[in-house]
Amino acid sequence: METLYSTEPHYIRCVKPNNLLKPAIFENANIIQQLRCGGVLEAIRISCAGYPTRRTFYEFLHRFGVLAPEILEGNHDDKVACQMILDKMGLKGYQIGKTKVFLRAGQMAELDARRAEVLGNAARTIQRQFRTYIARKEFIARRKAVIMLQSHWLGMLACKVHEQLRREADALKIQKNFKRHIARESYLY
Structure with a gap:
């Protein structure tokens, strides 16, 4: 049954699970004999030896178009586009x-591996761009915060310097007036 499920049969063959015709009882030897007599096992063997993977042009292009996006952008017939993708991938024997496109055993796995690689690279590019965006956004926010903190700090420092200069100027005024007062008093007396 695993072999049957792994293929794409175009017909349905009914088998009797046991000679008693009762449910949930499987006689493996009986089932294998029926499959051999019906030619199912031979058909499966021939199918696997030839082209076990069959895909319509639409399915093939939909799945593997990412391997050659420039081909999909052109106005090519589906058949020609499939041929161009397979040639670009360097597959032989299809x-x-x-x-439909008929592929030999293992060719579908090779195409899937290349597709996974292309999609993985695209995902990494998207992730890299997103991480760059997030890091830049955080950097700009931190830079704004630092600039604001610096401006407040410089403002406070400027206020302290201004206050110090004002006090010094006031002290000089007081000293000047006091010295003037003492000089006037000594002159008058």
């Missing part, structure tokens, strides 16, 4: 039918 067949192009009237409505």
